[in-house]
Amino acid sequence: MESAASPSGSSSSQSIQHEESKSVDKEKVGSPNAAHQDAKLQKDRFSQYEFILVFDHTASLMHRVSSFMSEHAPGKEDAAQDADSLVASALAHSSSQSTRPKKAKKHISNADKQGRLISHMQAAGLTVTKLLQTKSTGKGKVQETYYGITASVEKLKSHAERMELEIQLTEEYGGGYLPYKRSHEHFYETHGDRFFSELDRYKIVQSLISSRERAGGAGLNMPRLMDSGVVKQFFPLHDKKEVKALTQEWVWHFWKLQPIERVRRYFGEKLALYFVWLGYYNMWLAFASVFGLAIFAVDLGLGGFHPYAAMAYSVFISFWSALSFEFWKRKQASAAVRWNMLDFTADEAEMPSYSGRKQAGVWVNGSFVDLKEFRHDERFNNKRVIYFSNLRRMLRTWLLIAPLILILNGIALAATFGLLLAQSYISGNVAVIGSALGGIVNAVGILILEAIYVRVAAALARWQNFRTESQYETNLIVQRFIFEFVVAYAALFYIAFIKPRLLGWGFPRFPGTLCEPFAQQCIMAELQLSLGFTFIIRIVVLQAIEVLLPWLLAKVCGCCQRRKVGHKLSVLEKNALLSTYSGTLPEYEEIVLQYGYVTMFASAFPLAPLAALINNLVEIRSDAFRFLTSTQRPFWQGAKDIGIYGPIMDFMTNVAIITNCALISFTTASFESIETRLIIFLILENAVFLLIYLIRKVVPDVPADVKGRDARSKFLTQELTGVDMKLNEHWMDRHTGKH
Numbered sequence: 237m238e239s240a241a242s243p244s245g246s247s248s249s250q251s252i253q254h255e256e257s258k259s260v261d262k263e264k265v266g267s268p269n270a271a272h273q274d275a276k277l278q279k280d281r282f283s284q285y286e287f288i289l290v291f292d293h294t295a296s297l298m299h300r301v302s303s304f305m306s307e308h309a310p311g312k313e314d315a316a317q318d319a320d321s322l323v324a325s326a327l328a329h330s331s332s333q334s335t336r337p338k339k340a341k342k343h344i345s346n347a348d349k350q351g352r353l354i355s356h357m358q359a360a361g362l363t364v365t366k367l368l369q370t371k372s373t374g375k376g377k378v379q380e381t382y383y384g385i386t387a388s389v390e391k392l393k394s395h396a397e398r399m400e401l402e403i404q405l406t407e408e409y410g411g412g413y414l415p416y417k418r419s420h421e422h423f424y425e426t427h428g429d430r431f432f433s434e435l436d437r438y439k440i441v442q443s444l445i446s447s448r449e450r451a452g453g454a455g456l457n458m459p460r461l462m463d464s465g466v467v468k469q470f471f472p473l474h475d476k477k478e479v480k481a482l483t484q485e486w487v488w489h490f491w492k493l494q495p496i497e498r499v500r501r502y503f504g505e506k507l508a509l510y511f512v513w514l515g516y517y518n519m520w521l522a523f524a525s526v527f528g529l530a531i532f533a534v535d536l537g538l539g540g541f542h543p544y545a546a547m548a549y550s551v552f553i554s555f556w557s558a559l560s561f562e563f564w565k566r567k568q569a570s571a572a573v574r575w576n577m578l579d580f581t582a583d584e585a586e587m588p589s590y591s592g593r594k595q596a597g598v599w600v601n602g603s604f605v606d607l608k609e610f611r612h613d614e615r616f617n618n619k620r621v622i623y624f625s626n627l628r629r630m631l632r633t634w635l636l637i638a639p640l641i642l643i644l645n646g647i648a649l650a651a652t653f654g655l656l657l658a659q660s661y662i663s664g665n666v667a668v669i670g671s672a673l674g675g676i677v678n679a680v681g682i683l684i685l686e687a688i689y690v691r692v693a694a695a696l697a698r699w700q701n702f703r704t705e706s707q708y709e710t711n712l713i714v715q716r717f718i719f720e721f722v723v724a725y726a727a728l729f730y731i732a733f734i735k736p737r738l739l740g741w742g743f744p745r746f747p748g749t750l751c752e753p754f755a756q757q758c759i760m761a762e763l764q765l766s767l768g769f770t771f772i773i774r775i776v777v778l779q780a781i782e783v784l785l786p787w788l789l790a791k792v793c794g795c796c797q798r799r800k801v802g803h804k805l806s807v808l809e810k811n812a813l814l815s816t817y818s819g820t821l822p823e824y825e826e827i828v829l830q831y832g833y834v835t836m837f838a839s840a841f842p843l844a845p846l847a848a849l850i851n852n853l854v855e856i857r858s859d860a861f862r863f864l865t866s867t868q869r870p871f872w873q874g875a876k877d878i879g880i881y882g883p884i885m886d887f888m889t890n891v892a893i894i895t896n897c898a899l900i901s902f903t904t905a906s907f908e909s910i911e912t913r914l915i916i917f918l919i920l921e922n923a924v925f926l927l928i929y930l931i932r933k934v935v936p937d938v939p940a941d942v943k944g945r946d947a948r949s950k951f952l953t954q955e956l957t958g959v960d961m962k963l964n965e966h967w968m969d970r971h972t973g974k975h
Contacts, residue, residue: 282367282473282807285384286441289364290812291350292468294379349466353456354383360444360454361391368808380468382808385441389430392440393418396432398452399443402576403436410952413576423957435501438472438872446585463588469812472869476807478502479864487861490853503863505575506875509568510820511856513878514827516567518852520560524834524845527552531842541760546839550896551924553838557831557889558928562935564885569938572876573946580874584704591701592624602704624701637696641715644692645722648685652726655681678727678766679773689719710880713821717828717884724829727770728837731763732895732903759903763840771833771844775851778826782858817870823859824881827852828888835892839899893928897921 354364368382387395393416396403402413403424414423427433432440447453461467482502485495494515500508531549535542572578581601596607597620604623655677697712736759805813830851834844863870878885901917 282384283475283477285365285367285386285473286438287385287445288367288469288471288473288808288811289383289385289467290469291381291383292379292465293381353461353466356454356456357385357445360449360452361395362387362441362444362454368806370809380812382812385445387437387441387444391444392430392432392437395444395452396436396440399440399447401436401439401443403432404576405953405957409957410949410954412946412949412953414953414957420957433501434475435504435872438504442872457585457588459585460588471811471816472871473808473811474864474869475502482860483864487857487864490857494856499860500575503870504872504874505577505580506873507820507863507870508575509571509875509878510823511860512567512571513564514823514852514856514859516564517560517827517831518849518856520556521834521845521849521852524553524556525849528838528842528845531839535842546760547900549842550839550900551920553835554893554896554924555928557835557892558924559931561885561889562928562932565882565937566935566939566942568877570942573938573942577874577876580876582706582874584706586622586703587705587708589698589701590622590624590703592622594620595623597621597623599703624703629700629702632700637700640696641718644689645719648689648719648723649726651681651685652678652723653730656727656730676769676773679770682723682770683774683777685723686720689723690716693719706879709819709821713825713880713884716821716825720825720829721832724770725832725836728763728767731759731766732837732840732899735759735762736903760840763837767833767837767841767844771830771841771847774829775847779851779854779858782822782862811868814866814868817863817867823855824878827855828881828884831885832888832892835888836895837899838892838896893924894921897924 357364363386365384365386366381367384370380370382396416397418400415403416405412405414405423406425409423414420416424421431425433430437444453445456445458447455449455458467458470462470482495482498485492486499494511496508496512496515499511527549531545534545538545569578572580598605598607599621604621693712693715697708697715700708700711702708702711830848833841834848838844897917897920900920901913
């Protein structure tokens with residue numbers, strides 16, 4: 237194997253023969269067994285590389301760069317850059333710590349730019365190896381070049397020590413975590429010839445690629461390089477053996493516990509925590525399903541809706557939602573301690589779309605430090621970064637984006653109420669059939685409005701010009717949640733609380749309907765039909781989109797690519813054709829909205845927890861199958877919690893408590909005066925919130941046994957290794973209220 241000095245197009249790279257050429261020839265002329273053995277050798281050989289880099293030689297790079305420059309032209313807010321200096325600025329980490337880009341005097345070819353990128357990697361100690369070149373079937377021109385990126389064991393060790401990567405110790409030394417030092421090598425768990433676990437190797441190589449040059453890295457902002465067109469793709473390669481093992485152990489076993497530790501080692505903590513959360517939520521749904529089935533049986537036995545059963549179930553769900561969230565905090569903290577993530581903070585590069593003016597200063601832990609007064613000091617000559625002020629972002633948000641979101645929500649509400657009025661007219665003539673039809677139309681309308689707003693919200697969040705991916709994602713989640721909360725639940729709030737008021741506080745009879753003589757039963761029946769159809773249609777449609785669409789796209793793209801290249805696709809090409817991993821935002825969003833359907837109108841549809849549980853058992857396996865087979869392997873991402881979805885779930889829990897108390901007071905109970913209803917509502921609501929407040933005070937967020945295990949691990953590590961662990965114990969003071 238040779239290390240590539242530059243990509244195809246430079247003289248030095250022409251002497252490098254790609255490693256798959258021999259195996260492709262064998263496949264053409266050899267026996268089927270030989271081809272099978274060769275394919276197996278390819279998979280084994282590729283597994284040594286942490287990342288795959290793909291260059292595209294067919295598209296016009298300068299055209300892409302020109303398009304990028306037109307979007308960020310000088311005269312708006314971006315620093316002036318021409319097409320050639322764009323690559324140079326992308327090679328510097330986040331374009332932030334480099335000097336002001338100078339205009340190139342001569343045109344730099346695509347191959348030279350790609351060669352410069354590889355040179356940066358090699359200068360950082362990375363091993364870059366050409367693995368494959370693909371050619372078109374017609375003219376035989378090189379289309380793409382695939383490179384494998386890894387690092388030697390010595391380089392992994394030296395950079396792990398430099399970045400102070402915390403490695404797990406053996407049980408002999410306490411089993412905790414300790415920053416890697418070569419002098420302490422005998423303390424750590426080892427994983428074969430390459431010493432580090434696969435997950436730790438990904439962390440180290442990822443750091444070598446993205447860290448600034450003064451920190452021993454290559455200083456590459458890969459998202460910016462891909463956005464500019466210098467790099468076509470950059471991704472971790474799936475491990476076929478591990479994919480097969482996880483598919484057998486995880487995807488096809490519905491009734492077994494998830495192999496979370498194995499998932500974490502393969503995908504990283506952030507994605508693993510999503511599956512921990514989903515599994516935990518399912519456990520609580522199973523408990524609620526039993527109670528919901530009992531209430532449903534009572535209603536059936538009594539010939540229909542019974543107000544006292546509905547009241548009991550509403551109270552139960554109020555406490556269930558609050559307790560499930562409180563105990564999730566404990567589960568989350570346990571996972572964070574076990575995975576050494578409790579004090580995790582992400583070190584993120586700038587987003588490719590981030591723009592602003594060059595200004596003297598530096599970014600420190602996500603905060604801008606202004607160095608304007610030191611601009612004449614030679615020591616700070618290179619401290620110039622792209623900066624976009626928070627004031628400008630706030631003006632964009634509150635003067636333009638917030639009013640636009642209100643307008644869009646108003647349009648969605650108008651569309652929802654238009655559908656509801658049509659449903660009311662139909663149900664007045666055809667009774668239950670009309671209510672069912674209205675529920676179906678409402679469900680389809682919600683999905684259409686959400687699909688439209690997803691694109692609008694993404695554009696608005698990008699226009700706010702956030703610097704990092706996490707800032708952008710948090711803002712996008714909040715925008716989407718506000719809209720989807722309004723759209724998903726507006727019809728249910730109308731049926732439960734507004735429609736009865738329009739017909740009079742005394743609940744008059746509804747002549748000509750199947751709900752006569754009790755309007756109270758009619759309201760609950762309509763609410764049940766609307767909620768049930770919305771919930772079930774959403775489950776069916778979203779599952780079909782999540783599972784079938786990526787699978788079909790992968791199959792179609794694979795067939796098209798085989799026809800284009802004229803040969804059987806290699807492992808590298810198959811991985812490149814998979815859709816890019818885009819995070820877990822849609823998955824969290826789907827479950828959060830489902831949580832609202834389960835909790836906020838509980839008494840109307842007591843079978844909702846059971847339906848949600850059945851869906852989620854499939855959801856876990858379908859998500860696992862998609863991440864393993866239909867998307868590229870995610871880059872490593874750590875996480876100590878579920879992020880902004882924690883506060884969102886807390887908000888949903890509080891809304892569920894208020895909604896269920898309102899259902900008891902204003903809809904299910906037959907109280908004549910509005911004053912009586914209001915008094916009962918206030919008493920119920922305050923009593924539930926008071927009890928939940930006391931529970932939150934009594935139940936700590938971090939379980940005592942977790943604190944004890946971690947303290948024991950740190951104590952044993954300190955005693956057995958002689959390394960002072962005091963600096964690593966501050967989290968215990970924080971969680972026990974000590975200062």
